[in-house]
Amino acid sequence: MTTLPACCTSLRQHWPLPRPLPGAVLVSCAFDPTSITPDDFARAGIVPSAGLLRSVAKRQAEYVAGRVCARAALQQLDGRDYVPTTHQDRSPIWPAGIRGSITHGKGWAAAVVAAQSSCRGLGLDQEALLDDERAERLMGEILTPMELERLDHRQLGLAVTLTFSLKESLFKTLYPLTGQRFYFEHAELLEWSAEGLATLRLLTDLSAQWRKGDQLQGQFCLQDGHLLSLVSA
Known part of the structure:
Protein backbone atom coordinates (compact mmCIF):
# COMPACT_ATOMS: atom_id res chain seq x y z
CA MET A 1 0.00 0.00 0.00
CA THR A 2 1.35 3.44 -0.90
CA THR A 3 0.96 6.63 1.10
CA LEU A 4 1.50 10.27 0.27
CA PRO A 5 5.17 11.31 0.55
CA ALA A 6 6.05 13.69 3.37
CA CYS A 7 6.99 16.47 0.95
CA CYS A 8 3.52 16.60 -0.69
CA THR A 9 0.20 18.04 0.41
CA SER A 10 -3.10 16.32 -0.25
CA LEU A 11 -3.87 15.64 -3.89
CA ARG A 12 -6.53 17.69 -5.62
CA GLN A 13 -8.54 16.63 -8.66
CA HIS A 14 -9.85 19.77 -10.37
CA TRP A 15 -9.93 21.66 -13.66
CA PRO A 16 -8.59 25.20 -13.14
CA LEU A 17 -8.48 25.94 -16.87
CA PRO A 18 -11.37 27.77 -18.57
CA ARG A 19 -12.55 25.03 -20.94
CA PRO A 20 -13.13 21.43 -19.80
CA LEU A 21 -11.49 18.79 -21.97
CA PRO A 22 -13.88 15.84 -22.28
CA GLY A 23 -12.32 12.65 -20.98
CA ALA A 24 -9.30 14.34 -19.37
CA VAL A 25 -8.36 14.19 -15.67
CA LEU A 26 -6.06 16.71 -13.95
CA VAL A 27 -4.60 16.16 -10.47
CA SER A 28 -2.30 18.58 -8.63
CA CYS A 29 -0.57 19.01 -5.30
CA ALA A 30 1.72 21.41 -3.50
CA PHE A 31 5.13 20.18 -2.39
CA ASP A 32 8.01 21.35 -0.20
CA PRO A 33 11.51 20.20 -1.23
CA THR A 34 12.82 20.90 2.28
CA SER A 35 10.42 18.27 3.65
CA ILE A 36 11.49 15.37 1.45
CA THR A 37 12.73 12.35 3.41
CA PRO A 38 14.94 9.44 2.32
CA ASP A 39 11.98 7.06 2.35
CA ASP A 40 9.58 9.26 0.37
CA PHE A 41 10.13 7.22 -2.80
CA ALA A 42 9.29 3.96 -1.03
CA ARG A 43 6.37 5.60 0.77
CA ALA A 44 4.95 6.70 -2.58
CA GLY A 45 5.67 3.40 -4.32
CA ILE A 46 8.04 5.05 -6.81
CA VAL A 47 11.30 3.43 -7.94
CA PRO A 48 13.89 6.18 -8.51
CA SER A 49 16.80 5.96 -10.91
CA ALA A 50 20.34 6.10 -9.55
CA GLY A 51 20.74 9.52 -11.13
CA LEU A 52 17.63 10.83 -9.42
CA LEU A 53 18.87 9.62 -6.03
CA ARG A 54 22.06 11.60 -6.59
CA SER A 55 20.17 14.77 -7.53
CA VAL A 56 19.31 17.69 -5.26
CA ALA A 57 16.26 17.69 -2.99
CA LYS A 58 14.37 20.07 -5.30
CA ARG A 59 14.66 17.69 -8.27
CA GLN A 60 13.68 14.70 -6.15
CA ALA A 61 10.62 16.47 -4.74
CA GLU A 62 9.53 17.64 -8.21
CA TYR A 63 9.78 14.10 -9.54
CA VAL A 64 7.93 12.52 -6.63
CA ALA A 65 5.16 15.12 -6.67
CA GLY A 66 4.66 14.90 -10.43
CA ARG A 67 4.55 11.10 -10.44
CA VAL A 68 2.17 10.96 -7.47
CA CYS A 69 -0.18 13.27 -9.39
CA ALA A 70 0.17 11.18 -12.55
CA ARG A 71 -0.65 7.93 -10.76
CA ALA A 72 -3.70 9.49 -9.08
CA ALA A 73 -4.91 10.89 -12.41
CA LEU A 74 -4.58 7.47 -14.07
CA GLN A 75 -6.40 5.80 -11.17
CA GLN A 76 -9.23 8.29 -11.57
CA LEU A 77 -9.26 7.87 -15.36
CA ASP A 78 -9.53 4.09 -15.62
CA GLY A 79 -8.63 2.54 -12.27
CA ARG A 80 -5.11 1.44 -13.16
CA ASP A 81 -2.23 1.71 -10.67
CA TYR A 82 0.69 2.94 -12.77
CA VAL A 83 3.59 5.31 -12.19
CA PRO A 84 5.13 6.67 -15.41
CA THR A 85 8.81 5.88 -15.70
CA THR A 86 11.17 7.97 -17.82
CA HIS A 87 12.60 7.82 -21.34
CA GLN A 88 16.26 8.66 -21.88
CA ASP A 89 15.14 12.14 -22.98
CA ARG A 90 13.45 12.51 -19.54
CA SER A 91 9.92 12.48 -20.98
CA PRO A 92 7.36 10.32 -19.13
CA ILE A 93 6.53 6.82 -20.37
CA TRP A 94 2.73 6.52 -20.42
CA PRO A 95 0.78 3.26 -20.76
CA ALA A 96 -0.35 2.23 -24.22
CA GLY A 97 -3.50 4.09 -25.24
CA ILE A 98 -2.90 6.96 -22.81
CA ARG A 99 -1.91 10.55 -23.50
CA GLY A 100 -0.55 12.59 -20.64
CA SER A 101 1.68 15.38 -19.40
CA ILE A 102 3.38 16.34 -16.13
CA THR A 103 4.48 19.79 -14.99
CA HIS A 104 6.06 21.18 -11.86
CA GLY A 105 7.12 24.61 -10.78
CA LYS A 106 7.96 26.34 -7.54
CA GLY A 107 6.18 24.24 -4.95
CA TRP A 108 3.38 22.95 -7.21
CA ALA A 109 3.01 19.93 -9.48
CA ALA A 110 0.26 18.60 -11.72
CA ALA A 111 -0.46 15.85 -14.23
CA VAL A 112 -3.17 15.54 -16.86
CA VAL A 113 -4.17 12.31 -18.62
CA ALA A 114 -6.73 11.19 -21.18
CA ALA A 115 -7.43 8.11 -23.24
CA GLN A 116 -6.00 8.18 -26.76
CA SER A 117 -9.56 7.85 -28.01
CA SER A 118 -10.33 11.26 -26.44
CA CYS A 119 -7.36 13.22 -27.79
CA ARG A 120 -4.25 12.66 -29.87
CA GLY A 121 -1.93 14.60 -27.60
CA LEU A 122 -1.75 16.63 -24.38
CA GLY A 123 0.75 19.15 -23.09
CA LEU A 124 0.67 20.89 -19.70
Whole structure:
Protein backbone atom coordinates (compact mmCIF):
# COMPACT_ATOMS: atom_id res chain seq x y z
CA MET A 1 0.00 0.00 0.00
CA THR A 2 1.35 3.44 -0.90
CA THR A 3 0.96 6.63 1.10
CA LEU A 4 1.50 10.27 0.27
CA PRO A 5 5.17 11.31 0.55
CA ALA A 6 6.05 13.69 3.37
CA CYS A 7 6.99 16.47 0.95
CA CYS A 8 3.52 16.60 -0.69
CA THR A 9 0.20 18.04 0.41
CA SER A 10 -3.10 16.32 -0.25
CA LEU A 11 -3.87 15.64 -3.89
CA ARG A 12 -6.53 17.69 -5.62
CA GLN A 13 -8.54 16.63 -8.66
CA HIS A 14 -9.85 19.77 -10.37
CA TRP A 15 -9.93 21.66 -13.66
CA PRO A 16 -8.59 25.20 -13.14
CA LEU A 17 -8.48 25.94 -16.87
CA PRO A 18 -11.37 27.77 -18.57
CA ARG A 19 -12.55 25.03 -20.94
CA PRO A 20 -13.13 21.43 -19.80
CA LEU A 21 -11.49 18.79 -21.97
CA PRO A 22 -13.88 15.84 -22.28
CA GLY A 23 -12.32 12.65 -20.98
CA ALA A 24 -9.30 14.34 -19.37
CA VAL A 25 -8.36 14.19 -15.67
CA LEU A 26 -6.06 16.71 -13.95
CA VAL A 27 -4.60 16.16 -10.47
CA SER A 28 -2.30 18.58 -8.63
CA CYS A 29 -0.57 19.01 -5.30
CA ALA A 30 1.72 21.41 -3.50
CA PHE A 31 5.13 20.18 -2.39
CA ASP A 32 8.01 21.35 -0.20
CA PRO A 33 11.51 20.20 -1.23
CA THR A 34 12.82 20.90 2.28
CA SER A 35 10.42 18.27 3.65
CA ILE A 36 11.49 15.37 1.45
CA THR A 37 12.73 12.35 3.41
CA PRO A 38 14.94 9.44 2.32
CA ASP A 39 11.98 7.06 2.35
CA ASP A 40 9.58 9.26 0.37
CA PHE A 41 10.13 7.22 -2.80
CA ALA A 42 9.29 3.96 -1.03
CA ARG A 43 6.37 5.60 0.77
CA ALA A 44 4.95 6.70 -2.58
CA GLY A 45 5.67 3.40 -4.32
CA ILE A 46 8.04 5.05 -6.81
CA VAL A 47 11.30 3.43 -7.94
CA PRO A 48 13.89 6.18 -8.51
CA SER A 49 16.80 5.96 -10.91
CA ALA A 50 20.34 6.10 -9.55
CA GLY A 51 20.74 9.52 -11.13
CA LEU A 52 17.63 10.83 -9.42
CA LEU A 53 18.87 9.62 -6.03
CA ARG A 54 22.06 11.60 -6.59
CA SER A 55 20.17 14.77 -7.53
CA VAL A 56 19.31 17.69 -5.26
CA ALA A 57 16.26 17.69 -2.99
CA LYS A 58 14.37 20.07 -5.30
CA ARG A 59 14.66 17.69 -8.27
CA GLN A 60 13.68 14.70 -6.15
CA ALA A 61 10.62 16.47 -4.74
CA GLU A 62 9.53 17.64 -8.21
CA TYR A 63 9.78 14.10 -9.54
CA VAL A 64 7.93 12.52 -6.63
CA ALA A 65 5.16 15.12 -6.67
CA GLY A 66 4.66 14.90 -10.43
CA ARG A 67 4.55 11.10 -10.44
CA VAL A 68 2.17 10.96 -7.47
CA CYS A 69 -0.18 13.27 -9.39
CA ALA A 70 0.17 11.18 -12.55
CA ARG A 71 -0.65 7.93 -10.76
CA ALA A 72 -3.70 9.49 -9.08
CA ALA A 73 -4.91 10.89 -12.41
CA LEU A 74 -4.58 7.47 -14.07
CA GLN A 75 -6.40 5.80 -11.17
CA GLN A 76 -9.23 8.29 -11.57
CA LEU A 77 -9.26 7.87 -15.36
CA ASP A 78 -9.53 4.09 -15.62
CA GLY A 79 -8.63 2.54 -12.27
CA ARG A 80 -5.11 1.44 -13.16
CA ASP A 81 -2.23 1.71 -10.67
CA TYR A 82 0.69 2.94 -12.77
CA VAL A 83 3.59 5.31 -12.19
CA PRO A 84 5.13 6.67 -15.41
CA THR A 85 8.81 5.88 -15.70
CA THR A 86 11.17 7.97 -17.82
CA HIS A 87 12.60 7.82 -21.34
CA GLN A 88 16.26 8.66 -21.88
CA ASP A 89 15.14 12.14 -22.98
CA ARG A 90 13.45 12.51 -19.54
CA SER A 91 9.92 12.48 -20.98
CA PRO A 92 7.36 10.32 -19.13
CA ILE A 93 6.53 6.82 -20.37
CA TRP A 94 2.73 6.52 -20.42
CA PRO A 95 0.78 3.26 -20.76
CA ALA A 96 -0.35 2.23 -24.22
CA GLY A 97 -3.50 4.09 -25.24
CA ILE A 98 -2.90 6.96 -22.81
CA ARG A 99 -1.91 10.55 -23.50
CA GLY A 100 -0.55 12.59 -20.64
CA SER A 101 1.68 15.38 -19.40
CA ILE A 102 3.38 16.34 -16.13
CA THR A 103 4.48 19.79 -14.99
CA HIS A 104 6.06 21.18 -11.86
CA GLY A 105 7.12 24.61 -10.78
CA LYS A 106 7.96 26.34 -7.54
CA GLY A 107 6.18 24.24 -4.95
CA TRP A 108 3.38 22.95 -7.21
CA ALA A 109 3.01 19.93 -9.48
CA ALA A 110 0.26 18.60 -11.72
CA ALA A 111 -0.46 15.85 -14.23
CA VAL A 112 -3.17 15.54 -16.86
CA VAL A 113 -4.17 12.31 -18.62
CA ALA A 114 -6.73 11.19 -21.18
CA ALA A 115 -7.43 8.11 -23.24
CA GLN A 116 -6.00 8.18 -26.76
CA SER A 117 -9.56 7.85 -28.01
CA SER A 118 -10.33 11.26 -26.44
CA CYS A 119 -7.36 13.22 -27.79
CA ARG A 120 -4.25 12.66 -29.87
CA GLY A 121 -1.93 14.60 -27.60
CA LEU A 122 -1.75 16.63 -24.38
CA GLY A 123 0.75 19.15 -23.09
CA LEU A 124 0.67 20.89 -19.70
CA ASP A 125 3.09 23.56 -18.49
CA GLN A 126 3.41 25.86 -15.49
CA GLU A 127 5.58 28.99 -15.35
CA ALA A 128 6.19 31.75 -12.84
CA LEU A 129 4.85 35.03 -14.21
CA LEU A 130 7.70 37.17 -15.57
CA ASP A 131 7.97 40.78 -14.52
CA ASP A 132 8.12 43.33 -17.34
CA GLU A 133 11.87 43.91 -17.03
CA ARG A 134 12.76 40.22 -17.38
CA ALA A 135 10.14 39.76 -20.11
CA GLU A 136 11.76 42.53 -22.14
CA ARG A 137 15.15 40.83 -21.84
CA LEU A 138 13.81 37.43 -22.92
CA MET A 139 11.21 38.30 -25.53
CA GLY A 140 13.68 38.24 -28.45
CA GLU A 141 14.57 34.62 -27.65
CA ILE A 142 10.96 33.44 -27.24
CA LEU A 143 8.88 35.44 -29.73
CA THR A 144 9.01 35.30 -33.52
CA PRO A 145 9.24 38.57 -35.50
CA MET A 146 5.48 38.46 -36.13
CA GLU A 147 4.77 37.84 -32.45
CA LEU A 148 6.95 40.80 -31.56
CA GLU A 149 4.92 42.96 -33.95
CA ARG A 150 1.67 41.87 -32.30
CA LEU A 151 3.00 42.18 -28.74
CA ASP A 152 0.88 44.22 -26.34
CA HIS A 153 3.46 46.07 -24.25
CA ARG A 154 0.79 47.03 -21.72
CA GLN A 155 0.76 43.35 -20.67
CA LEU A 156 4.40 42.56 -21.42
CA GLY A 157 5.10 40.15 -18.57
CA LEU A 158 1.93 38.18 -19.11
CA ALA A 159 2.26 38.08 -22.91
CA VAL A 160 5.85 36.81 -22.89
CA THR A 161 5.20 34.28 -20.13
CA LEU A 162 2.11 33.05 -21.94
CA THR A 163 3.94 32.67 -25.26
CA PHE A 164 6.75 30.74 -23.55
CA SER A 165 4.37 28.47 -21.63
CA LEU A 166 2.06 27.70 -24.55
CA LYS A 167 5.02 26.79 -26.74
CA GLU A 168 6.28 24.48 -24.00
CA SER A 169 2.82 22.86 -23.84
CA LEU A 170 2.79 22.60 -27.63
CA PHE A 171 6.14 20.79 -27.57
CA LYS A 172 4.88 18.37 -24.91
CA THR A 173 1.83 17.71 -27.07
CA LEU A 174 3.58 17.05 -30.38
CA TYR A 175 7.00 15.64 -29.50
CA PRO A 176 5.59 12.24 -28.41
CA LEU A 177 3.57 12.08 -31.66
CA THR A 178 6.32 13.11 -34.07
CA GLY A 179 9.62 12.30 -32.34
CA GLN A 180 10.87 15.65 -33.66
CA ARG A 181 12.35 18.33 -31.45
CA PHE A 182 11.39 21.89 -32.30
CA TYR A 183 12.03 25.27 -30.74
CA PHE A 184 10.44 28.64 -30.04
CA GLU A 185 10.93 29.89 -33.60
CA HIS A 186 9.07 26.90 -35.05
CA ALA A 187 5.64 27.91 -33.76
CA GLU A 188 3.75 31.13 -33.14
CA LEU A 189 0.98 32.28 -30.85
CA LEU A 190 -1.63 33.70 -33.21
CA GLU A 191 -4.09 35.03 -30.66
CA TRP A 192 -5.16 34.81 -27.04
CA SER A 193 -8.07 36.14 -25.05
CA ALA A 194 -8.66 37.43 -21.55
CA GLU A 195 -10.95 34.42 -21.09
CA GLY A 196 -7.93 32.12 -21.25
CA LEU A 197 -8.19 30.71 -24.78
CA ALA A 198 -5.40 30.73 -27.38
CA THR A 199 -4.51 29.55 -30.88
CA LEU A 200 -1.05 28.45 -32.01
CA ARG A 201 0.32 27.70 -35.48
CA LEU A 202 3.22 25.52 -36.58
CA LEU A 203 5.88 27.25 -38.67
CA THR A 204 7.66 24.06 -39.71
CA ASP A 205 6.87 20.51 -40.83
CA LEU A 206 7.22 17.95 -38.04
CA SER A 207 5.75 14.87 -39.73
CA ALA A 208 3.36 13.85 -42.49
CA GLN A 209 0.50 14.48 -40.04
CA TRP A 210 1.79 17.72 -38.51
CA ARG A 211 2.72 20.30 -41.11
CA LYS A 212 3.59 23.95 -41.35
CA GLY A 213 0.41 26.01 -41.00
CA ASP A 214 -1.43 23.53 -38.77
CA GLN A 215 -3.24 25.23 -35.89
CA LEU A 216 -3.81 23.92 -32.38
CA GLN A 217 -5.95 25.23 -29.55
CA GLY A 218 -4.59 26.13 -26.15
CA GLN A 219 -5.92 27.48 -22.89
CA PHE A 220 -4.47 29.00 -19.75
CA CYS A 221 -5.18 30.42 -16.32
CA LEU A 222 -3.37 32.47 -13.68
CA GLN A 223 -3.06 31.28 -10.10
CA ASP A 224 -0.92 32.69 -7.29
CA GLY A 225 1.58 34.41 -9.59
CA HIS A 226 1.93 31.37 -11.83
CA LEU A 227 0.55 30.65 -15.26
CA LEU A 228 -0.78 27.21 -16.21
CA SER A 229 -1.24 26.36 -19.87
CA LEU A 230 -2.54 23.37 -21.76
CA VAL A 231 -2.47 22.47 -25.45
CA SER A 232 -4.46 19.55 -26.82
CA ALA A 233 -4.54 17.92 -30.22
